[in-house]
Amino acid sequence: MAIEHCMPRKAWHFPFLAEPGEVPALRRGVRAHLARWGLPDLIDAALICVSELVTNVIVHVGAGTPTTMAVSMNGTYLRIEVHDPDRGALPTLLAASSTSESGRGLALVMAVTDRWGVMPTDAGKTTWCEIATPLCREDAHLDGPQVHRAEALLTLYGGTAPGTGSSPQLGRAIAEEAAIALIADLLHWFRAHGQDPDTALDRAQLHFEAEVGAAG
Structure with missing residues (x-):
């Protein structure tokens, strides 16, 4: 999927x-x-x-x-x-x-x-x-390992292929909703294990900014 x-x-x-x-x-x-x-x-x-x-x-x-x-x-x-x-x-x-x-x-x-x-x-x-560019078409994006891992999780998490909607815009909207739901559930997971969800978000943001900065 x-x-x-x-x-x-x-x-x-x-x-x-x-x-x-x-x-x-x-x-x-x-x-x-x-x-x-x-x-x-x-x-x-x-x-x-x-x-x-x-x-x-x-x-x-x-x-x-x-x-x-x-x-x-x-x-x-x-x-x-x-x-x-x-x-x-x-x-x-x-x-x-x-x-x-x-x-x-x-x-x-x-x-x-x-x-x-x-x-x-x-x-x-x-x-x-x-x-x-290494793009296959002008509106494509380059799949880094982080993107591959995230999309594999979203496919499993959503149970359906978000890209199989009636249009690319619909598929993207479904994928975004699945991603938000996954992030929310992960915050519940941190809270259930006695961790601060805000701290988890801050740490994730730091990781993200460091990787983007290294790439740029």
Whole structure:
């Protein structure tokens, strides 16, 4: 009995002015989204792309340029786009040496991504890159050992397969209710054995945050 897997990953658009001080906030936003999307292994490569694509706008288009970053899924690829209003300043991959102070940004992007490019648009241009993920489809999630164990318990606990409902949304709702009921029963178990349920929740939260922090 399998639980239906579905993790919607809604595209994120963030308008900003291309200034060096904006880069840390953009990196934090991308990091948070990838962690929420269950793609922590892509964070390092994605942050390199964020820094280099935004820096490219600052250097070659101009500081203070109205710019937009978009992060989305293109099939099973993570896609990062930077939109700016200048159609003329097209980025190119330069043969920069290891001692060059400039020209290495797109080389770094190319090194950590699977594909990249530049598209002229009615409003300017879009510089984009894509990173392959291990997903089987764009709304799937990656099953870690914790998820496997939890779903095995939920299947046994619920007695039915939550993913066999009339729609993925219904299956997910049933699975969530089964998970909440299981957590509540475990708290009763702690209380029956003379333990404080709140302490158990605090300990579980600490374990969870430590594992998420290690993954991110």
